Amino acid sequence: MNATALIKHTQAESNLLDRYQSSKDGLAGSIAVSELREAAVEQIRDRGLPHRRVEEYKYSDLRAFMKSAAPLAAAADEAVAKAILADQNSYGDLERYQVVTINGVFAPDLSDVDGLTGEGVVISDFNSALKGEAGAQLLRSPKSAANDGVIALNTAFVQGGVVISLAAGVEVSKPVELVQIATSEGAQVSRTKVTLGEGSKLRLLETFAGETGNGELNAVFDYDIADKASLATTRLIAGKVDAARLFTTIATIAGEAEFKSLGFMAGPKFARNQQFIEFTGEHSEAKIYGVTMAGGEDLADQTLIVDHAVPNCNSREFFKTVLDGRAKGVYQGRINVAQHAQKTDGEMMTQALLLSEEAEMANKPELEIFADDVICAHGATSGQIDEDLLFYLRARGIPEDEARTLLVLAFLSEAIEEYGEDDVTDGLEERVRDWLAGH
Amino acid sequence: MLEIKNLHARIAEDETEILRGVDLTVNAGEVHAIMGPNGSGKSTLSYVLAGKDDYEITEGEVLFNGENMLDMDPDERAAAGMFLAFQYPIEIPGVATMEFLKTAMNAQRKARGEDVLSIPDFMKRVKAAASHLNVSMDMLKRPLNVGFSGGEKKRAEILQMSLLEPKLCVLDETDSGLDIDALRVVSDGVNKLRSPERAMVVITHYQRLLDHIVPDVVHVLSKGKIVKTGDKDLALDLEKHGYAEYIDTAA
Numbered sequence: 001m002n003a004t005a006l007i008k009h010t011q012a013e014s015n016l017l018d019r020y021q022s023s024k025d026g027l028a029g030s031i032a033v034s035e036l037r038e039a040a041v042e043q044i045r046d047r048g049l050p051h052r053r054v055e056e057y058k059y060s061d062l063r064a065f066m067k068s069a070a071p072l073a074a075a076a077d078e079a080v081a082k083a084i085l086a087d088q089n090s091y092g093d094l095e096r097y098q099v100v101t102i103n104g105v106f107a108p109d110l111s112d113v114d115g116l117t118g119e120g121v122v123i124s125d126f127n128s129a130l131k132g133e134a135g136a137q138l139l140r141s142p143k144s145a146a147n148d149g150v151i152a153l154n155t156a157f158v159q160g161g162v163v164i165s166l167a168a169g170v171e172v173s174k175p176v177e178l179v180q181i182a183t184s185e186g187a188q189v190s191r192t193k194v195t196l197g198e199g200s201k202l203r204l205l206e207t208f209a210g211e212t213g214n215g216e217l218n219a220v221f222d223y224d225i226a227d228k229a230s231l232a233t234t235r236l237i238a239g240k241v242d243a244a245r246l247f248t249t250i251a252t253i254a255g256e257a258e259f260k261s262l263g264f265m266a267g268p269k270f271a272r273n274q275q276f277i278e279f280t281g282e283h284s285e286a287k288i289y290g291v292t293m294a295g296g297e298d299l300a301d302q303t304l305i306v307d308h309a310v311p312n313c314n315s316r317e318f319f320k321t322v323l324d325g326r327a328k329g330v331y332q333g334r335i336n337v338a339q340h341a342q343k344t345d346g347e348m349m350t351q352a353l354l355l356s357e358e359a360e361m362a363n364k365p366e367l368e369i370f371a372d373d374v375i376c377a378h379g380a381t382s383g384q385i386d387e388d389l390l391f392y393l394r395a396r397g398i399p400e401d402e403a404r405t406l407l408v409l410a411f412l413s414e415a416i417e418e419y420g421e422d423d424v425t426d427g428l429e430e431r432v433r434d435w436l437a438g439h
Numbered sequence: 440m441l442e443i444k445n446l447h448a449r450i451a452e453d454e455t456e457i458l459r460g461v462d463l464t465v466n467a468g469e470v471h472a473i474m475g476p477n478g479s480g481k482s483t484l485s486y487v488l489a490g491k492d493d494y495e496i497t498e499g500e501v502l503f504n505g506e507n508m509l510d511m512d513p514d515e516r517a518a519a520g521m522f523l524a525f526q527y528p529i530e531i532p533g534v535a536t537m538e539f540l541k542t543a544m545n546a547q548r549k550a551r552g553e554d555v556l557s558i559p560d561f562m563k564r565v566k567a568a569a570s571h572l573n574v575s576m577d578m579l580k581r582p583l584n585v586g587f588s589g590g591e592k593k594r595a596e597i598l599q600m601s602l603l604e605p606k607l608c609v610l611d612e613t614d615s616g617l618d619i620d621a622l623r624v625v626s627d628g629v630n631k632l633r634s635p636e637r638a639m640v641v642i643t644h645y646q647r648l649l650d651h652i653v654p655d656v657v658h659v660l661s662k663g664k665i666v667k668t669g670d671k672d673l674a675l676d677l678e679k680h681g682y683a684e685y686i687d688t689a690a
């Protein structure tokens with residue numbers, strides 16, 4: 001607290017430091033948690049928001065983007081939340097459980113707690129857990145990004161969230177949709193902790209609804225996947241939003257386990273979906289998919305580090321990006337293979353489709369391999385709609401706009417189909433169409 | 440139905456002239472064959488009719504049922520009844536064949552102010568056409584043309600043609616790549632579409648196809664111009680003697 005700042009603070013940084021002073025007494029946590037929060041604020045004070053001279057944020061300068069920082073969103077308004085919940089319905093008729101947070105805070109009354117309890121899932125309030133003895137463990141950082149600026153922002157201000165725990169062997173029969181609702185303007189800072197016991201199985205849907213005004217949304221998801229467990233998560237980042245949307249995945253995967261995720265992004269002005277995935281047990285598999293659309297002046301960033309810290313694991317990374325207008329797409333993906341992580345199989349591909357001359361894609365797939373007996377590959381492509389394909393469709397009577405839509409859908413569907421989870425991804429086609437029609 | 444008058448076209452990119460004054464009139468109910476050496480401009484003519492914008496029209500006109508076809512977009516031409524069976528049908532990964540067929544049929548119907556097809560009606564039509572052309576439903580479950588063999592692609596083109604029921608069918612070397620049985624199946628499919636209201640332009644190198652689809656008129660295209668027009672015997676003559684005689688006249 002006594003250190004003099006090393007940098008000249010921007011308006012947003014000053015706002016954030018003020019925000020911390022004015023809200024810290026209301027933020028939950030044990031003494032150890034408070035210390036973590038203080039350290040995180042210290043980091044913001046010393047280094048500021050992450051900016052383009054920080055390698056990981058080279059293409060996504062959050063410091064330049066955030067002109068100011070709103071206060072944290074006020075207390076939850078359940079009536080408003082109910083209306084938003086009824087209205088948003090991201091998954092139509094899909095049979096699912098819902099778990100709701102309002103302005104970052106768990107709302108048990110709007111959640112299917114009974115149903116989930118019946119299935120053997122324990123749902124609890126993140127804040128209560130944060131106050132407990134093991135509270136600080138809920139705020140772990142990924143090994144591969146110990147001082148990440150977005151995670152620091154989350155740690156400093158996290159308002160609440162949900163803890164979802166599956167005991168060994170629990171297989172949830174329906175997907176669980178975690179709906180994070182904003183009922184008032186202001187920053188929304190949440191954290192979700194998901195613990196999968198041995199052999200358990202969960203399909204998670206992550207959706208976000210409501211307006212945050214000029215407040216940033218910062219959501220961290222921390223998945224702890226035990227041996228033989230399986231987790232599939234679909235993250236839906238949609239809607240035209242002017243404030244920064246920041247998403248972080250931290251995943252540790254034990255032995256013979258499966259992790260699969262799809263990050264779907266369309267609409268926000270500035271969105272970053274960063275994922276830090278670490279294999280901690282052998283013979284496991286991670287499949288990470290990204291489907292990104294950006295138009296206008298949007299920036300959409302998919303950042304990923306997969307740590308093959310142990311031998312005999314497979315990972316697949318497949319990202320598709322469609323850009324229009326003067327939008328900028330970013331893919332930074334790195335597969336790390338530790339020296340003893342023999343027999344690693346990693347296959348990373350990032351492909352961009354540029355619908356305009358001025359759109360720009362920064363594709364940066366990387367392999368960092370220290371083991372000698374591995375199969376790893378990466379590739380990146382960037383191109384326009386193939387005029388011959390377009391002509392073929394038009395020659396069959398399909399008008400140009402519809403033909404383009406079909407080709408964009410075809411491009412994106414490769415990743416969506418490989419992800420699978422057909423019942424969940426059914427509605428994505430409609431979202432792509434909506435985006436194409438209205439971005 | 441189709442009137443091509445003194446049509447000149449060049450490649451937009453490098454301005455090379457490919458069509459150098461094509462004149463051709465095809466009436467409803469007629470089948471015309473166009474033959475000619477490699478590179479003489481047959482496919483170019485078919486692309487220009489379909490509206491591909493790689494080519495620039497520098498002179499001449501094309502009337503389709505009296506309307507200036509060159510002013511129409513490719514999809515408008517299709518809705519008006521123009522169909523090109525491509526020499527090299529394109530694979531489109533990620534676009535399901537059935538979805539494509541449905542979209543194309545309904546887009547044309549909408550453009551003509553007709554009702555869209557119900558799913559059962561659509562399925563019925565596809566199944567009927569597929570069975571006539573020996574196209575398996577399995578093939579139709581795949582993305583459009585993806586992994587189809589050369590002959591399967593050609594059959595799929597004729598399947599599309601039967602479903603879209605065009606007024607003017609331009610078939611660009613539909614026979615190439617077909618085995619003997621497939622040639623018969625495809626020809627039967629084409630012959631079934633022959634009607635007094637429909638015209639066909641069949642581009643081919645081989646008399647063999649014309650044994651099955653007997654043309655009313657045969658043209659020789661050379662260096663971007665029609666240099667000889669005759670009846671079906673002209674094709675037989677070409678088969679025996681080659682193009683030398685006609686190309687020389689053109690020079």
Ligand SMILES: Nc1ncnc2c1ncn2[C@@H]1O[C@H](COP(=O)(O)OP(=O)(O)OP(=O)(O)O)[C@@H](O)[C@H]1O
Pocket residue numbers: 450457475476477478479480481482483484493526
């Ligand atoms: N888009 C293009 N770009 C460059 N050259 C072209 C293009 N289209 C046609 N050509 C050239 O124009 C000439 C005529 O081509 P076209 O495909 O029309 O011939 P064709 O009569 O159909 O030949 P084939 O019997 O081999 O199919 C060829 O020399 C070809 O290389």
Ligand SMILES: [Mg+2]
Pocket residue numbers: 481482483526611612
């Ligand atoms: Mg040709």
